[in-house]
Amino acid sequence: MSKPISLVEGVTFQSMHVGRIPKGLREPPTPAGARPFVGHSHIWNGNATCNPSETQLVKWAREYGEIYQIWQGMERWVIVCLPEAVKEIFDKHGTVTGSKARLRVAMDVLSGGFRMLFMPYGKHWRAVRSVVHQCLSITSAEKMKPSQDLESRRYLYDVLTDPENFLVHVRRYTASVIMYSTYGRRVTSLDDPTYQAIFEEAQVFGVVFGTRFMVDKYPILEKLPKFLQWWRAKYEPYHQKEVELWMGLWNGLKEQLASGIHTGCFVKKFMEVDYPKMGISEIEAAYVAGTLIEAGSDSTQNTLNSLILGLVAFPETVKAAHEELDSVVGDRLPQFEDSQRLPYIRAMVKEVMRWRSVSNDHFAHLSTGDVVYKDYFIPAGTVIVGNTWALHYDPERYPEPGRFNPARFLGTRALELSAGECINVSDPCDRDHWSFGAGRRVCPGYTLAENSLFILTARLLWAFDIIAPVDTATGK
Template sequence: MAISAITVGLVATVFLLFYRLSRVGQRPKGYPPGPPTLPLLGNLHQIPKKQGHLQFQKWAEEYGPIYSLILGTQVMVVLSSDQAIKDLLDKRSNIYSSRPENYLGNIVSGGFRMLLMEYGETWRMIRKVVHNSLNIKAARAYVPYQDLENKAMLLAILEQPAFFIDHIRRYSNSLTTQMLFGFRTLSIDDPRLKQLFHGFEKFSEVTGSQLAALLNVFPILRYLPDALVPMRKHSKELHRKEYDLYVGHYLETKKRLQEGKAKPCFCVDLVRAQVELGFSDGIAGYVSGSLLEAGSDTTSATLVGFVQAMLLFPEVSKAAQAELDRVCGDRLPDLNDLRDLPYIRGCMKESMRWMPTAILGVPHAVIRDDEYMGYKIPKGAGVMWNVWAIHNDPKRHTDPRRFDPSRWAHDSQTSAEAAMNSDASKRDHFLFGAGRRLCQGMHIADRSLFLAISRMLWAFDFERAVDEGTGKEIVPDMKELIPESGLLVQPKPFQASIKPRSERKANQVREEWSKMTKLLDNDMQWETVPEGLIWRDYEPVEAPAKT
């Protein structure tokens, strides 16, 4: 009996389906090397639930500066050398500036978060708006805010040293709310401050989870109901809270600007851009909200890491204080001292190398087929910059887990200058990304870190806390990070004994803050625009309809 054409077609279809499934998880010929794969899963089963950065570092040691992971239907190319990052993410940024799909991350973000946006018209528009307000010239305008909030932090640590992590977070957050929205965050108990850090930690946990990876590489799983994918329901709830916070901040500031009641801030330009370009309040809220995340979380996490380093390497604080006493004496350090404090500058650089909060970076994606070192990099592949492995490469940094500011004795580059250095080996750290995705607030972060590190060391001694029961010192574990798996991490909270170096310095901290309060109103907000703060005149404009 003759076999019908329908039967032949069905058999061929089934055969083709099985053939394609059999290829899922395999590493195609010509791709960068990597660990052995399993059918369907590829290397997905080898991604650790916790401390993934350590496994990525081991793979870099085994497979070299460029290797690949096959994650189900997707390819992740991992760059583990400074030169590879320079060659691809910087020099070929025209094709390496997109993002791989992040299904749950985009649910949390409502598709608005610039960090996760694919390279395209919307992303370029937002980047231009941000650049206009965070470039080198504009960044100088924020110095009065940085000085004020730094002195507020010093007083808070003096009065409540046990809550130093909370005070550091308030410092970075209040500085950022002033720059973006024109108001100060006054208390470590501010509910919006707490929601920001809690929400961003949960966002990092969700995007770094194994379920998020599964949903990215096997899209068919997205058709399952929420009852079977509870993290998706959780992501939707996170978005609701996040949207209310970010868009709420923006709408409140826009209203005050239109009424002529707001202080100069980033939202001045953002409102103008919204009127001109017509984007939604959702996008505007997330532009300012994303900057709020970046300015609050990265700076505070780096400073918490710095305090931990002072407990683990007490000789560093002694050397730094000796330099501060020699250069500044009895006066508080300021930004004019930067050139004369090379060891303090080294502390700042080493903090970003030693405790990189973006521990594995945020993956880029290549928009067309490419080739590097003889290997094929396929269109759509994710491209990860292996920050931890590069920062802890013993060929690049001797004894890398030692906190050693003297590594940078002859390096006076800013983070931006180092990132743009044509010699990849001269880049100090990779905390702020690469290529067109390079963080545009680096100038501000550098200043905030320098002021905080120099002044905290000038004012305080940092010692290990003592267990009241055993009488033994409590030594924090540098390996303990939170969240245990996520895009952005920081040291697990720890105790520290922080005391003023002298009563005279304690009184100076109080006096410096007393001077600053004369610039504030009864609500502890700026009375007038601080001297030196330069912004274009703002004329109230008719707001576009909310979308």
């Protein structure tokens, strides 16, 4: 019986996966091992390893080159692995590669369709994005520097008085910066009830966003009656909690502004825009603000944690940073104005985002039209993935890519440019990293994030020596 079943499965798999290919073009190469109906999911399920250079996506990149395709369930994924290919496919073809694959649990159930991160590319998404860009402009980010100055000073005090909990203090720093930037309120303690609610919500969202649910791989399951859609029962209650949380913050600020309490936060700016005329509902606006908090806090926190790991693992970088800081600022506290005179510190920020990308091992878009790259044909409806670790761990571009080595950026054009300028360079090889994504889905908070990372990195290394702990039992 096994032979006929195998034959039927093979025919079914081929019939669902082979489509039209224009004359003179070809599909990207496909790794062996795909199985009927599950594709390559049994080989790679979206999880990264502790060693970025050993992830399955990077191994395949070494074997198949700049572009290849895999199957996740019934979805075609094209994996893009070189800067030139990323520039061409994500940037130049941005009008048809700027959408997102529909994540039915993360977007439809947990988010109620309101998270900008998952909205399909189109007029409505562009309207929301334009408001976000206004709120997160370079001018707006400049106005948040006093908050970053204050919170980084508080961080130094926290580490000085409670060094054992240095990672907890990082979390408070990033949470307070983004909360003040978004809603004009500080997080002075992680026991803050509002922060606790946001943290719990972010934990749930992180799990859902990082999971490839069956209904995402096999959309036909969505045809089931709602009472049989087992994924809804667990996450619909969390959506109601999200609505209460984000609308509570939104309405709270509205009441403050109505009573004459003014703040220069992003949401105040959002409220001043005539967003209803742009087709943006109030709950969508509240979700946009919530998304800024989620992304801004977690990503910056994780990057700073990785920075500390890199400093401990590669102590020569601490020595080099101390020498630069001693030479440039001496006994006074580093300021934002010192940035151009602290190239090694700026290089540290770029290097940690290359070394341990917050986007993990990939960023994914959806093609809404056919794409031709060289002689490769990518049909509409394909999930197109930027292979972050292949981009960041290319030994030809980054010798010894597993080393945390800020000096690799010294003397490069990338170091002369801000995060926003690097994103828009014409030569993709001048780009510093791809942690902020590519194309029309680039993270809009790159300036705020870069400022937060620079000032804390400079001040942390100015104030402290950073060394690995010693085991009192072994002396090692």
